[in-house]
Amino acid sequence: MILVLVETSPSREAVEVSREAVTFARSLSDSGGGVPVDAVVVGAASEALVATLASYGVRQVHVLEGDAFAAFSGAAWASGILAVRASAGSVVVMAAGTPRGNEVMAHVAARAGVAMAANVLSFSGLSPFVVTRQVVGGSALEEMRLSDRPAVFTVAGHAVEASPAAAPGPGEVVTHTPDVDAADLVARVVSSEEPEPDLSGTLTSARVVVGAGRGAGSSDGFADLLELTELVGGSLGVSRVVTSLGWRPHHEQVGQTGSRISPDLYIPCGISGAIQHWAGCSTAKNILAINTDPDAPMVTKATYAVIGDLHEVVPAINEEIRRRRSAG
Amino acid sequence: MTNVLVCIKRVVDSSSEVVLTDDGQAVDGRFAGFTMSAHEECAVELAVQIAAATGGAATVLTLGDADATEQLRSALAVGCTAAVHIVADSQTFGPADVAREIAVVARDHDLVLLGNDAADSGDFQVGIRLAYELGRPVVNGVTNVVVEDGVAVASGAGPDGHETYRVPLPAVVTILEGGVEPRYPTVPGRMKAKKVAIEERTPSAAPAGPARVRLLLPPPAPSNVQILGKGADAAPAVVDLFEQLGVLAR
Numbered sequence: 001m002i003l004v005l006v007e008t009s010p011s012r013e014a015v016e017v018s019r020e021a022v023t024f025a026r027s028l029s030d031s032g033g034g035v036p037v038d039a040v041v042v043g044a045a046s047e048a049l050v051a052t053l054a055s056y057g058v059r060q061v062h063v064l065e066g067d068a069f070a071a072f073s074g075a076a077w078a079s080g081i082l083a084v085r086a087s088a089g090s091v092v093v094m095a096a097g098t099p100r101g102n103e104v105m106a107h108v109a110a111r112a113g114v115a116m117a118a119n120v121l122s123f124s125g126l127s128p129f130v131v132t133r134q135v136v137g138g139s140a141l142e143e144m145r146l147s148d149r150p151a152v153f154t155v156a157g158h159a160v161e162a163s164p165a166a167a168p169g170p171g172e173v174v175t176h177t178p179d180v181d182a183a184d185l186v187a188r189v190v191s192s193e194e195p196e197p198d199l200s201g202t203l204t205s206a207r208v209v210v211g212a213g214r215g216a217g218s219s220d221g222f223a224d225l226l227e228l229t230e231l232v233g234g235s236l237g238v239s240r241v242v243t244s245l246g247w248r249p250h251h252e253q254v255g256q257t258g259s260r261i262s263p264d265l266y267i268p269c270g271i272s273g274a275i276q277h278w279a280g281c282s283t284a285k286n287i288l289a290i291n292t293d294p295d296a297p298m299v300t301k302a303t304y305a306v307i308g309d310l311h312e313v314v315p316a317i318n319e320e321i322r323r324r325r326s327a328g
Numbered sequence: 329m330t331n332v333l334v335c336i337k338r339v340v341d342s343s344s345e346v347v348l349t350d351d352g353q354a355v356d357g358r359f360a361g362f363t364m365s366a367h368e369e370c371a372v373e374l375a376v377q378i379a380a381a382t383g384g385a386a387t388v389l390t391l392g393d394a395d396a397t398e399q400l401r402s403a404l405a406v407g408c409t410a411a412v413h414i415v416a417d418s419q420t421f422g423p424a425d426v427a428r429e430i431a432v433v434a435r436d437h438d439l440v441l442l443g444n445d446a447a448d449s450g451d452f453q454v455g456i457r458l459a460y461e462l463g464r465p466v467v468n469g470v471t472n473v474v475v476e477d478g479v480a481v482a483s484g485a486g487p488d489g490h491e492t493y494r495v496p497l498p499a500v501v502t503i504l505e506g507g508v509e510p511r512y513p514t515v516p517g518r519m520k521a522k523k524v525a526i527e528e529r530t531p532s533a534a535p536a537g538p539a540r541v542r543l544l545l546p547p548p549a550p551s552n553v554q555i556l557g558k559g560a561d562a563a564p565a566v567v568d569l570f571e572q573l574g575v576l577a578r
């Protein structure tokens with residue numbers, strides 16, 4: 001049996017990356033002769049959540065309940081998952097490659113004394129079980145052999161597209177209230193505050209993001225970029241160089257260690273397009289790069305580009321927008 | 329008095345093009361140079377702050393080849409006062425091997441800080457495995473830690489907001505960048521770093537190794553870029569595009 005940790009949103013729905021992980025598990029099941037796919041959910045599972053998981057082909061939804069699961073603890077979650085695994089006999093334990101998914105799977109692997117592969121994109125064989133995963137922030141791939149059982153791994157975000165099964169599974173709910181050792185509750189979340197509404201929230205939901213990198217030149221180089229941001233009703237996103245030089249705050253950073261954005265249009269200005277930056281903007285629908293270097297990776301990967309100095313191009317665009325507005 | 333151990337890894341600077349070694353087992357650093365991950369730079373900064381605030385000491389540790397002294401010296405230059413070098417080829421050590429080797433040294437320390445994930449292998453697990461080796465609690469992926477009355481107060485962004493953990497020491501905490509600004513080394517700091525004697529150790533056991541078959545480079549994506557123009561003259565074409573995509577705020 002394949003056991004997938006499914007994470008839920010504040011409204012208790014299965015998050016997209018977890019649905020991707022279940023989709024991945026199904027393809028693994030198909031090539032493994034149809035071993036069932038089960039889900040494990042921490043905290044009460046609504047009927048809607050169970051229905052979603054059934055539509056993804058899930059056989060059983062294991063629900064971990066009890067005081068031990070009231071606040072997050074990686075060790076407690078892992079202990080609960082291993083209790084489910086013991087009762088159901090899973091040969092694979094997996095999750096989405098989210099911060100929580102990677103953390104909990106690392107606990108599972110350490111407790112079970114097996115290897116763990118983070119951020120898997122695909123698998124290429126069952127015996128031996130070989131997975132390909134992202135390393136070096138996505139700039140390289142590693143083929144890794146997972147010979148232990150359970151095979152423990154996480155699935156990189158967007159490695160596969162989340163898609164319901166051709167035929168739904170039974171989605172039978174099995175509730176577990178395993179005993180959790182006091183030691184597993186020592187490192188536990190003691191308080192959680194609502195996120196600041198106006199920080200990266202608008203950046204991740206903006207339809208248009210204007211990006212700024214080292215090409216902005218200095219902390220004084222943002223006036224035209226901010227004007228463009230306002231003219232297109234968008235948000236400003238920046239590269240890590242910009243935040244580490246202190247030109248702009250960290251919450252504006254886009255990339256592997258910043259926000260992940262998927263706007264209709266991303267306009268990176270003076271950003272080279274390093275893989276760690278690309279990791280945060282690759283799902284933008286359209287990219288218009290403005291860069292002096294026609295060979296910059298951001299330019300070659302973009303949908304559209306303007307070759308030139310952003311300090312000339314951006315003011316000219318702003319001027320043209322204002323001109324058309326006053327004319328129209 | 330909190331004695332902090334901070335673990336860093338010498339990795340190839342991958343901010344530009346990544347090249348693999350001929351045997352496909354590692355990233356080739358001959359041209360790009362070496363660094364440590366930004367998460368670890370922040371962990372070093374936090375270790376130095378906690379040592380200063382509690383009158384303790386910050387020790388830096390790495391498991392790496394002879395050249396990894398370069399990264400130990402950079403941590404010494406920003407305020408760590410002792411260094412431990414487990415001399416070994418880190419490419420032949422898997423995450424469980426590294427955790428076991430760190431554990432040998434870490435038993436004497438109240439708090440061990442690590443990065444959330446190493447910039448090259450990205451295994452996301454050495455800190456957690458270390459905690460199990462030591463039988464200590466572990467907080468993972470936080471951006472800030474302070475020590476108050478023998479308790480590590482660690483906080484960072486979680487899926488539902490800003491989360492706080494309070495764990496009695498001894499404990500293990502893994503750090504994500506973004507909570508603190510790593511300081512730049514000063515000239516006196518660099519001079520002092522040169523004088524610190526680095527404790528060299530050999531691994532306590534032969535490594536089982538990573539389960540790596542080989543590394544590969546992802547195929548380059550074909551370019552389909554449409555160049556709208558050069559310099560300021562491109563502005564009308566850009567604004568035409570904005571209108572076509574319907575993104576202009578009215």
Ligand SMILES: Cc1cc2nc3c(=O)[nH]c(=O)nc-3n(C[C@H](O)[C@H](O)[C@H](O)COP(=O)(O)OP(=O)(O)OC[C@H]3O[C@@H](n4cnc5c(N)ncnc54)[C@H](O)[C@@H]3O)c2cc1C
Binds near residue numbers: 214269274311447
């Ligand atoms: C573990 C790790 C995590 C990382 N996480 C992130 C992350 O989350 N986000 C991130 O952004 N980076 C991240 N990085 C850093 C990343 O590798 C790059 O160093 C960074 O993205 C480069 O920023 P940049 O494009 O602004 O600067 P550069 O790479 O220096 O590029 C500047 C670009 O601007 C162009 N330019 C210069 N002047 C002008 C001008 N006047 N007009 C127009 N164009 C001009 C140049 O041609 C060049 O293409 C990470 C690195 C590591 C190792």
Ligand SMILES: Nc1ncnc2c1ncn2[C@@H]1O[C@H](COP(=O)(O)O)[C@@H](O)[C@H]1O
Binds near residue numbers: 418442444445447451
């Ligand atoms: N060879 C090493 N020497 C010292 N610390 C290491 C080593 N490898 C990993 N670490 C630490 O463990 C963290 C997580 O690494 P990983 O689990 O490999 O992604 C890193 O950020 C480092 O702090």
